[in-house]
Amino acid sequence: MSAKEAILARVRAALADVPADEPLERAPDRAHLDSHGVGPTLDVLEDRLIDYKALVHRTPADRVGEEIAAALARRGARRVVVPPALPGEWLAGTGIETLTDSREEPLTVRELDASDGVITGCAVAIAETGTIVLDGGPDQGRRAITLVPDYHLCVVRADQVVDGVPQGVRLLDPARPLTWISGPSATSDIELNRVEGVHGPRTLEVLLVEAAT
Amino acid sequence: MSDATFLGMPPFPEAARTAVKDSRLRYNLRKATHTIRDKRAHVVDEMGDDWARLRTEGAAVKTHTLRHLDRYLEQLEASVSRAGGHVHWASDAAEANRIVTALVKATGETDVVKVKSMATQEIELNNALAAEGITAYETDLAELIVQLGNDLPSHILVPAIHLGRAQIREIFLEQMAEWGTPAPPGLTDDPRALAEAARAHLRERFLRTRTAISGANFAVADSGTLVVLESEGNGRMCLTLPQTLISVVGIEKIVPTWDDLEVFMQLLPRSSTGERMNPYTSTWTGVTPGDGPQEFHLVLLDNGRTDVLADTVGRQALRCIRCSACLNTCPVYERTGGHSYGSVYPGPIGAILTPQLRGMGSEVEESLPYASSLCGACYEVCPVAIDIPEVLVHLREEVAEGHGHLGEKTLMAGAEAVFSSSTALGAVQRAAGLGRTLVPRHLPGLAGAWTDTRDVPDVPAESFRRWWNEREREEGR
């Protein structure tokens, strides 16, 4: 008997008390709330990100390029990694050197490590928990590019932000590789004191792009 | 380099006796558990009524999954295979270790990086790999501390919780060089400096190593997605940069659908680190061409879990999502630390999981169900409502019905005889009342465990029963 058959046989034997006709389909047990109504979505997201020690700026849609240029200047970043399809206007006029990474033509980890940072968009952001989710879309790229560089500048549009975790989960496609990011890397392993900055990017900077009014 | 094991440890009361006298350990544990306890309380309270709903749903989803585990296991295997992953089945630790060792050997590598994983700790995978000439490098900060110190984990979430910053600094200074990049010479015990030293120590290792081993917090049956929650980015490094990824996952980690994460991604971070969300969560489904490991193996581990499943009361322990809230709130754990439990699963959940996974084979397992005052704090904080006190009592029955403790059996039988009639109880009370002045301040044997530190109350001359009967007589009733 294979290990698989043996394990499944043991599982079935262990469940002898479960009626054979017990339905597999679960009754919809969605009693939990979609949102906890904690406040205006963008404000809450900003508050949570600051709580995690991320750098946050809000900007109108027509000033994203300028804000990116300003952020990179503050950081002193000259060579930054970009995914295959960042919106052209984000980098227009910044005059900065970009290293484009793609699945087809990936940069090496050494190149990523030697860069000054990475700029991406995101798939979804969850306000209540201060979470930004990347799904490998063309403006986000391979998982490695937001991991190895020490600085991550992420642009989040207001229409990508939801209130709570349930809404976020429903918008995501599990078939894609997902990275949920809630602040810069951190650890609480020493006496349970939180310290920001371990293996992931030690600086997370977020541009929140306000909806046009 | 590391050969630490829980094998051959003394039973709980004996190990605990030493631990409670260790003032530095008591200080470290008290500080750490209270810090995290308060953080958890804050982020759970802010969820209001929804917490109770999520807790009920979390328990219901897990219970449902366990009751149809065979079906979900097969579904998971199909989904993972469809997405380009390879699924292996391991009945016990030895089989899992054999499978993983063979997979690593097939890559030709002798170094692997590891994400913190309870399942691989449980099967002592690192020791098995070492025996085959493969070095496994732990990358979670606390696991790294434990590995460098040739120590054992003492907590599910923070395996080095028993160590303070000064001790960690010593370990880094003494051991890092032996494993790779040495600690900077002027290293201080500031947590920031220690975290920085860990970053520097592991950086090159991450960029270079081509094979990684992980566990998983959840395995989603319908989509074939695995989920790992972490904080430091070491998880992302292991799950993203290597060419080959091997994940060892207990068969109870399944949830049926992707949407179930709506519940668990709210329950786990708040219960675990006391944060609204942990810094990083990675999810992957099989292999994504051009992004991340191009070879993915899932090893499904039984290792006693089907025995737990067979116990209709004890089964609920398999709902555990390894948050460690029960450890952080437990007054016993706070005073004994994790090593006293003689297992990678310490604290209240360990006290019910270890004897079930391993069977009541030795004094250690038989002592664990009694390692609790049944105060109920663990049940109160459990995000999937495992009634730990209920299972503890259930397992105590198993011990008492087995060979048990002879002295205790005699005492319990004696007590029942006294309580089986009010006349017998009255007679004992009268005798105790008469002999009350004879009770010494320090008693021998089992009773000495009381009188070593506590006085015995004075036995009154007259029991309540006798007073009541006198009163009734006087009032002529």
Added chain:
Amino acid sequence: MRVALFITCVNDTLFPDTGRAVVRLLERLGHEVVFPEGQTCCGQMHYNTGYRRPASRLAVRFVRTFEDADAVVVPSGSCAAMIRDNYPRLGGSGSRLSRKVAALTPRVYDLTEFLVDVLGVTDVGAYYPHKVVYHPTCHGLRMLGLGDRPYELLRAVRGLDLVELPGAAECCGFGGTFAVKNGDVSSAMGADKARHALETGAEVLCAVDNSCLMHIGGVLSRQRAGMRIAHIAEILASTEKDFRSDTRDRTDKEEATR
């Protein structure tokens, strides 16, 4: 109302003053107290130590003794919790015991629940001129969910200065046979609880359970800490009269115990 008192074996044998206080209190509030003679022990020690069958037999005895009562009052949070939470687990589903337990348990109350929920009183007319700290025992707090009830009752006592206990929700370390099976851990927990109680500067430590008080009191007494223990019933039963008639005598006694 006719109230059946389940005194519990520990109170009956070691703390008869608590029983006398319950009788006095309920009679003062105008209720009739009866004491069914056949009662002995709820079986908690057997149950919690893993001796299920003896516990079941004691449960059967309890049910037989009290099944006709209108209300059963228990001056012990953990025994009340044993009956309400654990008796239903003892009989198999649909068994005779289960049916009888289901019928009886809604009428079983811890003393403070009975006062607040059934009688609807928080001011029981008590007087107790002491600084008191209340320890909410685990079973009272987490199994019975007594919540604010004991605090409300104590706050309404004239002369009583109620102070807050740091780390109140934490177990004192008694835990029945845990106190001897894991004596070292139990003592360490008891010592911390005693320290927290002493930090408050209270004269009296009170609770709804004499078992926990016996444990913490044992530590306090060994330390000669000078803090007394009292079951909440004894405080609620006290009136001005107790302190007028024997003020001198009581002060002398207190001096002697320090």
